[in-house]
Amino acid sequence: MNTNPDLILASASPRRSELLRQLGVRFRVLTADIDETPELNEKPEQYVQRLAREKAQTILRSAQRPAHLAVLGADTIVVCDGQLLGKPADADQAAAMLSQLSAHTHRVLTAVCVCNDEKLQIRLSDTEVTFRALSAHDTDCYIRSGEPFGKAGAYAVQGLGAAFVTGISGSYSGVVGLPLFETAQLLKEFDVPTALDRGCPDE
Template structure:
């Protein structure tokens, strides 16, 4: 039985899109980057912590597999989490304006006897944004709850000038990599 350690509607939608049956779990994991921790290590650790917390919440279910994922926007080695308020969202968008940033997605699949992960890094270039564009986008409310203060699958798509990598990875769950991870799970170990 597969469990998804996330309440993200985007992650649920992407798993459903590829025909995966799962049960969603609500987990609470601290998302604080440690001093000296690289962005990749941070994203991987948070995704793994989510998967492990989900597994722990299931107790004695020996046949359980838990998928945990994290996605973050990174610019100049700074991890842009979810904005705290409208000013924070606008500040993030100003920093991303006219620049290319990385979107790192890591997915961990854990069970009582096995742990495996995949990583996907995409490069996203934003158009140059003027203040009225930033203010109008923030006013939609869409930036809230989104790493980097934008949703590529929503109105935020008009901010993106170029994408190199995985569209679904930028949304929060790289579908190709996740499907391969789940396929490897179904393939017996040698």
């Protein structure tokens, strides 16, 4: 959706592009590479919102951005037993994350930030996800599928990982990486049209 975009999506995540397309937003992707190291004593809610803001602001300040366009950045983390789980660096980390999630309820936090030259707004989506107990065979096969990599908490609810999920309370799209209710609200505040605002969806 590159012709006459109404928004810049500051994300390399194919899931975020897919979800934004679901709203019928006309956007262009520019990716922001930021340092994702948590600060000392930073709470998960603060961390995820800071990262979403930094992703959006990095692109807002970049020379590549067409001056009039608002920018959207987002970040997703998993919090289990008070511990923050990001994207696993390797198979061992993925196995450790999955064993932590097994037979537990965890939270998935996704922050969305939209900004332009005048203002910046952030929304936070907080969803509870419950996993069934995972066997060593489940974990091994799942890691070999490759799906855990590039995903916060080492799973994808929109993929094979759905077989582990017994329940969700909150925003499904937030777990996948972009909470669409909150996103649509933010876009309205920035006068970025969705297909609903245009009166009919893009074909």
